[in-house]
Amino acid sequence: MNIRNIPFVLACSLALPHAACLDDPDDLDGADLGEVEAEIAGGWTVASPEGAVIIEASGLAPRTGVLVGPDLLLTHVSAVNRVLPGAYTVSWGVGTTQQGLVPEVRTARHLNIFPGTHLALVQTTGDFVNGAREALRVTSRTPAQLAGATVTCKTYSNNRVLRRTGPTLSVVNGKLHATTFTHTFEDGDVGGMCIEGGELVGVIGWIDPANRSVAALIPVHDTATWLTNMTFLAGVRDEARRAGSSSFGPLTLSFIAPSGTRMCLNVPWGWVHAHAAVNQFPCQANDDAKNEQVYLRAMGNDRYQIVFDHSGLCLNVPNGSTGAPVDLQQYPCQASATNDRWGFGLHPSGSGLRFWPQSATSRSLGGRAGAAGDTPSIPVQQQVAGSPAPGNQRWFITWKPVR
DSSP: OOGGGSSSOHHHHTSSSGGGGGGSTTSOOHHHHHHHHHHHHSEEEESSGGGEEEEEETTSOOEEEEEEETTEEEEEGGGOOTTSTTOEEEEESTTSOBTTBOOEEEEEEEEEEOTTSSEEEEEESSOOOSOOOEEEEEOOOOHHHHTTOBOEEEEEETTEEEEEOOOEEEEETTEEEEEOOSSOOOGGGTTOEEEETTEEEEEEEEEOTTOTTOEEEEEOTTOHHHHHHHHHHHHHHHHHHHHTTSEEEEEEEEEEOTTSOEEEEEOGGGOOSTTOBOEEEEOOSOTTOGGGOEEEEEOSTTOEEEEETTTOOEEEOGGGOOOSSEEOEEEOOOSSOSTTOEEEEEOTTSSSEEEEETTOTTEEEEOOOGGGGGOSSEEOEEEEOOSSOOGGGOBEEEEOOOO
């Protein structure tokens, strides 16, 4: 996945609904945007029949997953270990050659969990390339609309993906139940992916201990917007990984102030010396404003230095403080320090990104809260990570042309 092939800026892409982005003069027209949205919102062409893969992690039972992108798969949370984000192996077609296609194995990392469910999204370190012949989409049908449908569920056993066929869906207390399976379920079948009409409709979340031919499914119909946002987050990480130990950009990092003004990370007057403050300041239309442009330098383990283009210095938490709030500075980039390395993930609101310092992962990069968010030329901070995370800790990436 190369994010530069996605024909609109990431800052817009992460701010859903997409219609809200059309006020930005840099955006594409609505027709082009609609074509892109239609392509990604409902699913992708996948690289294996019905997208079934096996995901394995150290210390966890193998589970099945379904590809929803060339390098993205949806699975049950029991398949992922968030403590060891790179410890996954994802296999397609292992133990068999399907219509002459060679089996593939990829390593992977956990990205995020869909709020309020047991669905997890995992990104592989490379695209699955074989097959790409069946379009598996995440359904938009609600549980009520799926009542009476017959599904096929894919589960894992002895290094194979098994088909559990023949159930009819019903709705109990707003949740999907599948009954009259042709096979009884085992405990390891939790996380099995259930498909109907070429669409992923649910994931096995519970098996009735009194009647193991009955299972409850976690519906997936409301994940499309989340998957769209996560696709762009995956694209950022993919580009960072592609860069290896080098950096990528230039780009700006901004949050949206209460007035609607987009406030960028900015080093006042383009100062190039160490300890200069890093401020919030209205983003400039001039693409030559180097003092608000940064590069992300991949440092391994999904951590990045945020390097200012004009000075070559890094966004830094002074003295590695773990307190909050702490005003941030630019400082010479360090080879092994943790107070200039940042992790990032999808903001809990579902759009934008949250950044946190490796030296204090319970903190967040933040602009000023409330009315102070509209005040220019005051330092951005290391802040207590809000719960729920506030808008001043929600950051957007905008790519800038290389000058």
